[in-house]
Amino acid sequence: MAGNRALAWAGATAAVGGGVGLALPTAHYLPSHLPPGAAEPDLDLGLRLACAGALALAFALAVLTLRRHQAEPLAFTTLTGIAVAGILLRYLVITLPGADRLAPSAAVQPTAGAWVLLASGLVLAATGLAAAAAAQRGR
Template sequence: MRRGWRIPRAAVAGVAGLGVIAGLTLRTANYPGLLPPGTPDPELDLGLRLVCAAAVLIAVTLAYLTFARRQDEPLALACLPGLVVTGVILRHLVVTLPGVTRLQPAARVVPGAGSWVLLVSGVVMTAAGLAAAFAVRRAA
């Protein structure tokens, strides 16, 4: 039974990584009005996108190691990149967007589809890593 669960957990982490890549290609903010000059762009900036992409690379590597070694230990660490992606997006949702809305309420800045895809993918990656960690703990 344990062996059967290992593959789906690694596959879920890999699919979540693909979700992060998809989320990085989508808009992370929607604003129908024009922002006044000097207002920061509400989209997720390049540095944070690169952090999320690096987290995906780490998570995919851990999922591959799980497949190759047939052990849950590498996948247990996938919760860390998942937490990074989740944290980056929560920061983007909670700090950046309300700040822009205060500057220009007429713009009605709201999270874009990319933000939600990234958030869900980060949470799923975290959950897959935690499930693997609990499996390792139960096996010990």
């Protein structure tokens, strides 16, 4: 029971932390050094909205877990964590090096927002897996 509460609080905290990460910039670059018409290397609005939806769902699952005192709802945060971490890993691995090749003088680098979102996604995935294991042990 206490383990479920701790996991739920960890999931809720990770979801709120990810929300903070969404508000932060995800790339540092010099806009004046990007070629005309080049896309900004920062995480775009569509991906931010996808992450926001996943984080809101994770927060709702954590609240549901706290109210029901069961680990089953929290186990689904594994999926939201994988979604957020997957978006950020793809962004970091593909987008940033691609932008740097497009305009090397822009010196594109990931910033705090990218790392906070990635950490939030990984924590949510780990929390969901731990909740799933706790639910399985409880049966």
